Amino acid sequence: MSSKLLSSPLVSAQWLADNINNPEVVVLDASWFLPGSERDPVQEWHEKRIPGARFFDFDKKIAAPDTELPHMLPSAELFSREVSELGIKEQDTVVVYDSQGMFSAPRVWWMFRTMGHHDVAVLDGGFPAWQKAGLELETGAPEPPVMTEYKASFCPNWVIDADELNARLGDVDTVVLDARSAERFYGTAPEPRPGVRSGHMPNAKSLPFSQLLSEGYFLDTEQLSKRFDALSDPEQNLIFSCGSGVTACILALAAELTGRKKLTVYDGSWTEWGRKHKYPVV
Template identity: 55%
Template sequence: MLASKESDLQQVISALVSAEWLRDNLNIPNLKMIDASWFMPGSERNAKSEWMSQRIPGAVYFDFDAEIVDKSSSLPHMLPSPAQFEQAVSALGIDNEDIVVAYDSSGIFSAPRVWWMFKAMGHQSVAVLDGGFPAWISAGGEIDSELPRIPAKTQYVAELVFERVIDKDTLLAGISSASLNVIDVRPADRFAGSVPEPRAGVRSGHMPNAKNLPFGKLLVNGKFKDKSELERLITPVVSADMLNVSSCGSGVTACILSLASEITLGKPITVYDGSWSEWGSDSTLPIVSD
């Protein structure tokens, strides 16, 4: 976990912090909170409205679904360009020297997506709150209902880290040459193709030679399982000598596996941003059904 001395924090920040640590260190000057809540299409909950009514003090809302997104793409919540990311993050009052902690109202669900976005843009000190907003409440953390005061606009600088993200063409080439390892974190029945996909026009099944590790198996009660259990689950599906790629339905829960691998094995896993929303809707791409 994180060191307690402020001077050490920038260098040793963990990718995962506890609610208790955050409660005791919330007033660190360069600590910036992000509410990264997002709900699946069709949900009656509105993440931004919930943030407006209650949040961890100082938390800004990071809308990776409608605002901080590649709006030129027809695919859901695709990673924006570095220039778009710079503009949006600067407007939130965040700079490159800040320690960023993202959380969501589900526990562990969408916050890892924002962690991954910052990592993909070269930010070093970014973490996820284990257990999210429910864990914060359970730890007796303060709840704020006043909109946060965003500091004077900063100038954030982003630089895409290519090892963090992979596109469709590169992925197809890697599958064809058997030079990468795909781990699909969708539920087992969707991976097998035994149930319809929730998005219209998307085929059922999985990529050739992909492995399946449903993201829910990494979690218990909205938190990550302990390190030894995560290691037991992740080690059999990752490759020691090939590029590992995480995929899911639309690029959100794939980031849960990427984060879990980083905190457990110290091994980053590349995220396929388009995920099955892209792959399954392109009839020219190969799929397998069990």
Template identity: 55%
Template structure:
């Protein structure tokens, strides 16, 4: 069988269906329920998918912030347990379209794995196309040989964000809704102030999507060009480092480079009273 390659950081349902049983391909379910959600519907997966639970397991459990990046050693150990190899081609999806899958994609990128993509439209698009689903099954196959090669520039901390906001060296784009960014809507997590970082720009992640799928590249380019210079190396933030990765995916598809995600995002910044917060007038 020929060696498979990913055509893009974003793959279609048709592409995945055509290659689902290729031995090089590995599908990961990286679903995370939105904060405050009361999901209780039936849970199904794409056949053969393995659960990549970055919210409950593949995270820094010692950090009180939600789903922070684990150490390279922990990440390596846990994804090996899922059968991930250095030469695996990984497609990540979630059950909402595109919501949390981009976080899984960016985590693998941050650990040095370039052959990873997001499924455009996720499980809803898969089912809408008439493809089969299956009940989840714990992975019980061979251990993988994945070796983490951390790319520290792909994630940053609050001090780095404050530096670039202060010196203006890099733009910061916030993926939260316009109402949350302006401080006119309460945050879903307790103890987190409303508002945004001084100097940050707002690009709600929903503006990049159309019915759970990424908008065409030309539309993505227009969204980013309205906020970024062509040579800008943006930092992305959101509520907890999940939907910021949708902005990273959109920016990469639109041609921007040098992208960074603020891991703690507003869960950290908004709860740290030493960090400045501003609100927009109604």
């Protein structure tokens, strides 16, 4: 049933409103804010959310433990356990949103795809779009989900580590696209995390995630295609990087919307690359 619901990895607020009462549709709030922000995404979810939305904590809870890098992709076992506790089934259609419009939700879309879940989409415009449409809100303590037995199937083609990426930097069939601002890419602005070098990888190309969005919504497919066509051929392997693996997933989702298929996210992103001096920086 759920496999027929989605025609795109991007859905509108109206689509979600029309399908929200389907028992096989699960809504996830994946809000996350940059370090130093005064906002608390869990508190905001408690206070106000799309009806039935469950909170997906990819920063602290559904992330690899015992690593100095932020919110790294967890093992399939940890993912399965946490997603089971959220009451999600393998046949469910998962719709992810965040409170900034389009910022952290694509990270969770990518995580589900990496774990073999195809029926997952992001709400275009996020929570602001839902509110702007005047749709129903839920407030107060959320209902605890009924636990399920979810089993992830890890898809290694969706993720790459630093050593493999380093070995592919000179590959003519591969393009690395960096979602950070142009100032950070070219090293004219400092990195926000201490001990991280400024600059970019050799042969990488700059594609700030903000160039793919307008007021929290994705540009139309034709405009997105032009952005990617200017930097790559449709058949090339695209590897996406950013500061810590969050906004790289905005690029991955945008590329998927254009029909590109060879998509990979560098999970450690610049936090790892810029910190470790064995990796080259331009």
